[in-house]
Amino acid sequence: MTRSLQRSTILIGLLTGAVLAVGAIAIAQRVDARPETAVLVVLAASAALLLHQPLSLLGYLGAALLLRLPVVTVKLSPLRRSFVRVGPAADAPRLRLRMPLFNLAGPAMSLIIAYGTWLLARHRTGPVQAALDAAALGGLLFAGQNLIPVRYGAHRSSGRNALRWLLRPDLARSDVALVRESVEDRALLDDVTSGRLEPAALYALVADPSRSPKVLLTASAQLISQAVRAGHDETTRALGSIADLARSPDVDRRTGGLLATTVANAAGLIYLKGLRDPAAAATAEDIAEVAELARLGLDSGHRQVLAAHNALAVAQLLQGRPAEVAVLLTPEVVRLPAPAQHQGTAMALRTIAQSYLGATPGAERVLATARSYGCPPSLCDLAEQLVADSRGPGPEQPESGR
Incomplete structure (x- = not known):
């Protein structure tokens, strides 16, 4: 299906270009046969074809105002695809x-402008008239190709959208509902990232698996951040709520994996303090849960695979298995495409594992790089302390939890 749509788009583009070139040359030859006139006419037609993209937006915006359709997106670009997106309620009256x-308002605006350009050409002579006629032809072709019911990449033509409402109104209403939902999600994301939402509102969001993945992930990160500042009990509650959401069958596999990875990393960084402070050591059950969530993240196929590797490495360190961390976080894994912070975290975790194995050549340089990559300062500090210990009497092997 995608290939056929691409072929149709290319075919329409070639036909438009051919008609434009033939029509422009015919207009030029009607005036005179000079090459410079033909060049002027072709340039006028091509410029009109480009300028009608933003000009047609006037038609869409005017129609949205007259038809009382709320405008949610306006993208204006003379060289790329311009569009106006509206987001009425799916059950709004007379949407069909x-x-x-x-x-159809956009192509109608192009036709009106093209007709006005043609009328203006009737009051001119010579090359100017030819250029205006060619500009009118460019507007006519733009309107015509926009009325052909095809897709252009991720966008449907105006003709295809109009037919969709006439022939498949159920699918068209679903499209409108998705647009409306994306607008609501953007507003909600603004509230979440601004820190305006209270913990109770964030808990309500992470308890609602019907929310979009971006909302769930952003709300989870914000909830963890607020909970850590509030203390141990609130942190435990927040991590537990997000872990339950990650395991929920109502959340898609990849989103669940991302949530599980987020919880495992947050909990793991807290539990790592137990490597030097026995009072902060996690229980064996807590460490096992971090490992289980990390594997859930690895198995989900999401893109943040390095973050899931890091979470599993933390669990292995806490279980007293640094040799497995060195095998898990190989240099090739550390260099996986990922945010720099995840790469820095992986470097620090690998250095911690090597400190227990008595192999820390170049540790200072690696940790300096990890810090520059945005590794959490507490993790890099811990790694430096353990490296220093390994060059003294030698650090004790981490216990597997108490």
Whole structure:
């Protein structure tokens, strides 16, 4: 299906270019046969074809105002695809009439401008008239190709959208509902990232698996951040709530894996303090849960695979298995495509494992790089302390939890 759509898009582009070139040359030859006139006409037609993209937005915006359709996105670009997106409620009245009118307003504006350009050409002579006629042809072709019911990449043509409302209104209403939902998600994400939401509101969000993955992940990160500042009990509660969400069958596999990875990393960094402070050591059950969540993240196929490797490495360190960490976080794994902070964290964890194995050549340089990559300061500090210990009497092997 995608290949056929690409072929149709290329075919329409070639036909438009061919008609434009033939029409422009015919207009030029009607005036005179000079090459410079032909060049002027072709340039005028091409410029019109480009300028009608932003000009057609006037039609969409005017129709949205007259039809009382809320505008949610306006993208204006003379060289790339421009569009206006509206987001009425899916159950708004007379959408089956209002939305086709909205979708046809852009091509209608192009036709009106093209007709006005043609009328203006009737009052001119010579090359100027030819250039205006060619500009009118460019506008006519732009409107025509926009009315052909095809897709252009991720966007449907106006003609395809209009037909969708006339022939498949159920699917068209679903599209409108998705647009509306994305607008609501953006507003919600703004509230979450701004820190305006109280913990109770964040807990409500992470307890609702119907929310979009981005909302769930952002709310989870914000909740963990607030909980850590509030203390141990609140942190335990927040991590438990997000872990339950990650395991929920109502959350898709990849989102669940990302949530599990987020919890495992947050809990693991807290439990790592127990490597030097026995009072902060986690229980064997807590460490096992970190390992289980990390494996859930690894098995989910999400893109943040290095973060999941880091979480599993933390669990292995806490279980007293530094040799497995050295095998897990190989240099090739550390260099996996990932945010720099994840790479820095992996470097620090690998250095901690090597300190227990008595092999820390170049540790200072590696940790300096890890810090520059955004490794959590507490983790890099811990790694430096353990490296220093390994060059003294030697650090004790981490216990597997108490």
